[in-house]
Amino acid sequence: MPMEPRRFLAIADVADVLSTTPAAVVDLLEAGDLRGVRVHGAWRVADDEVQAWVDRELELERRRALWREAQAASVTDLFGDR
Numbered sequence: 001m002p003m004e005p006r007r008f009l010a011i012a013d014v015a016d017v018l019s020t021t022p023a024a025v026v027d028l029l030e031a032g033d034l035r036g037v038r039v040h041g042a043w044r045v046a047d048d049e050v051q052a053w054v055d056r057e058l059e060l061e062r063r064r065a066l067w068r069e070a071q072a073a074s075v076t077d078l079f080g081d082r
Helices: 011-018 022-031 047-072 075-079
Strands: 008-010 037-039 042-046
Touching: 008 011, 008 047, 011 022, 011 042, 011 047, 022 042, 042 047
Parallel strands: none
Antiparallel strands: 008 042, 037 042
């Protein structure tokens, strides 16, 4: 069964998808937070990599929210009335 070809996006396209600036996208790439490849010196990012980054960021934010909630919880919130 043949694999579907991956669609690669330019930095400006990734910035549009993420509602950010091209410079912020380059920062993510250079930090290794977003995976991409250089083609003739220009960054390209697979569209599924963009979605994977968004999914990772959403999961991190979910965990942070749970952590904040746990830190603010009282003993009664955690263990109930005993």
